[in-house]
Amino acid sequence: MNYIIFSGVPWEEYGYKRLLEVLPEREDIVFTGKMTSLQQEDSGIRALSLAEACTLPAKEYTALVSSPYWLQDVLAFGPAFIIALLERCPEGEDVNLWDKYSGLLAAKADLVGTASERLYLEQLLSRSGVVYLSGDDPLSYGMIRRGERLYFLADFEAVWKKALEELWLPPDTDYPDEPWAEIQLRHRADYYLSMCGKLPQQPTVHYLAASYLYLLGDGRAAELLTKSFELMLLHDYTDCLHSHYRFFSAIGAKSGNLELAVRQYEITAFTAEEKALSAQLQRWLGSGARELVQAELYRVNEDSAAAIRLLAGMDSLEAKSLLLLNYMDTFQWKKALRLQQELDSMTAEPSSLMLFQGSGAIASVLLQTPVVEGTLQLLCGKRHAAIRSFLRAAGADQGARALFAEMADLEEAVGRLRGRTADEDV
Numbered sequence: 001m002n003y004i005i006f007s008g009v010p011w012e013e014y015g016y017k018r019l020l021e022v023l024p025e026r027e028d029i030v031f032t033g034k035m036t037s038l039q040q041e042d043s044g045i046r047a048l049s050l051a052e053a054c055t056l057p058a059k060e061y062t063a064l065v066s067s068p069y070w071l072q073d074v075l076a077f078g079p080a081f082i083i084a085l086l087e088r089c090p091e092g093e094d095v096n097l098w099d100k101y102s103g104l105l106a107a108k109a110d111l112v113g114t115a116s117e118r119l120y121l122e123q124l125l126s127r128s129g130v131v132y133l134s135g136d137d138p139l140s141y142g143m144i145r146r147g148e149r150l151y152f153l154a155d156f157e158a159v160w161k162k163a164l165e166e167l168w169l170p171p172d173t174d175y176p177d178e179p180w181a182e183i184q185l186r187h188r189a190d191y192y193l194s195m196c197g198k199l200p201q202q203p204t205v206h207y208l209a210a211s212y213l214y215l216l217g218d219g220r221a222a223e224l225l226t227k228s229f230e231l232m233l234l235h236d237y238t239d240c241l242h243s244h245y246r247f248f249s250a251i252g253a254k255s256g257n258l259e260l261a262v263r264q265y266e267i268t269a270f271t272a273e274e275k276a277l278s279a280q281l282q283r284w285l286g287s288g289a290r291e292l293v294q295a296e297l298y299r300v301n302e303d304s305a306a307a308i309r310l311l312a313g314m315d316s317l318e319a320k321s322l323l324l325l326n327y328m329d330t331f332q333w334k335k336a337l338r339l340q341q342e343l344d345s346m347t348a349e350p351s352s353l354m355l356f357q358g359s360g361a362i363a364s365v366l367l368q369t370p371v372v373e374g375t376l377q378l379l380c381g382k383r384h385a386a387i388r389s390f391l392r393a394a395g396a397d398q399g400a401r402a403l404f405a406e407m408a409d410l411e412e413a414v415g416r417l418r419g420r421t422a423d424e425d426v
Helices: 017-021 037-043 068-077 095-108 117-124 155-167 179-198 203-216 221-234 240-245 247-255 258-267 272-287 290-300 304-311 317-329 333-346 350-354 361-379 383-394 400-420
Strands: 002-006 029-032 046-048 061-065 081-086 111-114 130-132 143-146 149-152
Touching (some): 002 068, 068 095, 068 400, 095 400, 221 240, 221 247
């Protein structure tokens, strides 16, 4: 396997050197940036400038991308696979811009890895194919040899290796669906279940245990969430209705107890939009549209991955409209635009898409369409087309200024990134 590394920092600061050592079937590995001759010799990795790297046969390489500001260059390069190595926003970067383009990078990626557990959980709720690049298990899960060196694999390193190997499998190979993902989920669940015994009065460990059990479809999730919620109340955390109690509605949706789940959501519905959605959920229940109820309870609990799996096979206008919202929430914007075109062909009036929805969510998506189009055009190197889309999005209210400011901020961030990884004196 050949790999090309798009780093966010110079080689000296690159934080994934160990993961590079355990890459499966390492052949050619290229670092786009500066490395000394000694560093190249020690690591078995060769350094190329961005211009030189772009002359490689792209479809023979898997790209490891650890800054979202490489996304334009990675898409132009067109590798066989993209692996997004997501990180929290570094100091000095605009957090909104970083998070937006990290989301777009993750949506484009074939595999997402992160050493941040918060990002790991967020990504699990957005998509499949997510690896946690850290762990707490002291046991070895196999070993590999690199020349004269022997590497004993940690649990997450074994998962990382397996996930990469499965990227290259022929499409007709009869493998279970992502067994490595479930293995890693089970490891995290077991770890937090053990921590619950060691820290019985700590609400966070109970909540994390509940989260992993929920993702595994384990019925014990409700019990752990109840304990966490009770501990939060004992500690006088009065704002935990949204952060904790609403989670019961997702657990209820997954178990199929939708009547209870809707009542649990209603308890957390304070705003006019939330109350309108509660009324819509009750109407769907009354009409027998249980899958819509289930999918929307997933979405309002930020589990768009579960909602998408449920809605993708449904043909109704309401289901497709909900699917559109989930695609937007998870930065799957190309799919969102295609689906919106399909919805436009199903109804003469775009406003009719809002009739089933008790909120302005669909209306917001419709207004965002030119912004989404412009952002995707910008990522594909179509700058003038992006400007036209942003002008169309702004209309007569001069709102284009903010969009052009973001475009300038992105270009400045890309420039800083290239400066940090400059290849002079290689």
